[in-house]
Amino acid sequence: MDAIKPHSKKNSRARSRLTRILLFPLSFCAITATAWTFGALYYDGPARLPGGWNLILALVWLTSVSIIAVKAQILRLWQIRLLVCCLPIYIYWLSIRPSNDRNWKPEFAETGYVDIDGDQLTFHKVRNFDYRADGSPAGIITERWETRQHHLSKLRGVDLHFDAFGGKLMAHPMLSFDFGKEGHLVLSIETRREQHESFSAIGGIYKMFELQYIFGDEADLVRVRSNIRDEPMYLYRTITNPEQARQLLLECVRTQNQLKDHPYWYNAITANCTTSYRAQTPSDQRNPFDWRLLVNGQLDQMLYEKGAFATDGLPFEKLRAQALINEVAQQHAKAEGFSQAIRKGRAGFTDKK
Structure with missing residues (x-):
């Protein structure tokens, strides 16, 4: 034993x-x-x-x-x-369900939707707030939610506004749809915040915020970041052709219309301001998943590497340096002529009238 x-x-x-x-x-x-x-x-x-x-x-x-x-x-x-x-x-x-009926902050107060009639798109609740010319943090002086009409046949391309508010870790991309003489219409995918709420990256993992698609005027959605908050704002021209731009816009419109009747939770991983855009892209056109879609402060560099920008032959560092629009945006504090001013002389926009 x-x-x-x-x-x-x-x-x-x-x-x-x-x-x-x-x-x-x-x-x-x-x-x-x-x-x-x-x-x-x-x-x-x-x-x-x-x-x-x-x-x-x-x-x-x-x-x-x-x-x-x-x-x-x-x-x-x-x-x-x-x-x-x-x-x-x-x-x-x-069991916690999202809702479109809460005590929202003014900038998130309205639920947008779009009517599609052949070539014509009628955008309801387009945000077009006006702000103090001196860049005062008090900010909003006029709250406007408008109805606008645009035509798919006029859509020429897509620009990217890139708000690098969190340095190399966090950013907020917005798409600007270029309708030529009909102007630009910006889409910002947001955390829809109530009066008592402020943005929280960790809270976005849970059910702290509803998801909101806001179509708005460029002089509103860009100026509030470049002029009022003084966050680093970059502007890039993408190589998206008109047909691709139309497909992307219609997918975004369908999602906004769905959110009107069926609200959805924002999620910092699966349904945020970056991964939501990727979900709008047809699956056969998507690039492989990249970690910079989540840690999106370097999203613009990722897109550059994938050839998504019109660069005029510039390396990324020089392209990014000339894409910073804050100084020009702050010099054009009024809405009139804002879109033209922030594009003048920048790479990819030299042939745009």
């Missing part, structure tokens, strides 16, 4: 190591689920406002499940105990 004891101990240690290896994925899942659930209570708890009562509720829940994981004997594995405790909160979270 003594002769087999060392062998038995060796087998026992091997089984113990194997058990720890097999339990590692379960432990990781349990800890990740617990952290996610804490965030769900904090951002999407009954108070609908991060902090305050939601924070207290999240802390009470975390304390309780920690005690259960360590002390309770109802289930053998602490990982299973944690996952069971997360399940009711996840079910509650799934």
Whole structure:
């Protein structure tokens, strides 16, 4: 009997190591689920406002499940105990529904939609706010939501406005559809914020914001960033041809119309201001997924590398330097002539009237 004891101990240690290896994925899942659930209570708890009562509720829940994981004997594995405790909160979270009927901030107050009649598109609730010429943070002096008509046959191309507000980590791209003499119409995919809300990258992982497609005047959606917030704004001409531009616009219009009747949650990963544009592109025309679609502060460099811009032969660093429009935008604080001024002399726009 003594002769087999060392062998038995060796087998026992091997089984113990194997058990720890097999339990590692379960432990990781349990800890990740617990952290996610804490965030769900904090951002999407009954108070609908991060902090305050939601924070207290999240802390009470975390304390309780920690005690259960360590002390309770109802289930053998602490990982299973944690996952069971997360399940009711996840079910509650799934029950939270988006809405178009909330106390919105003025810039998100209206739900846009588009009527399509052959070649003619009628855009309802086009945002065209006016701002103080001195760039005052007080900002808005006139709130206007307009009805505009554009024709698909007049669509010549697409420009990209790139708001690098977060440096190399975060940015906000906007598409400007060029209708020639009918002007430019900008699409901004936004977190639709209520009066008490401000942007939160982490909150965007949860159900803190609804998703909103805002079509607006260039002098509004660009100036509020370049002149009022003084965020670095870059302007690029894309090589999108008119047929591709029409397909892209119609996909964006269909999505906005769907959101009018069926609101949808913004999601910082799957439905944000960058991945949503990719979803509008026909699958056979999409480039392979790139990490810069999520960490999108370098999205303009990615698009340059993929040949998406009209560059006039400039390397990226020089193209980006001349694409910065803030100084010109601030010199043309009034809406009249704004679109022409920010394009004058820039790469890709030299042949545009």
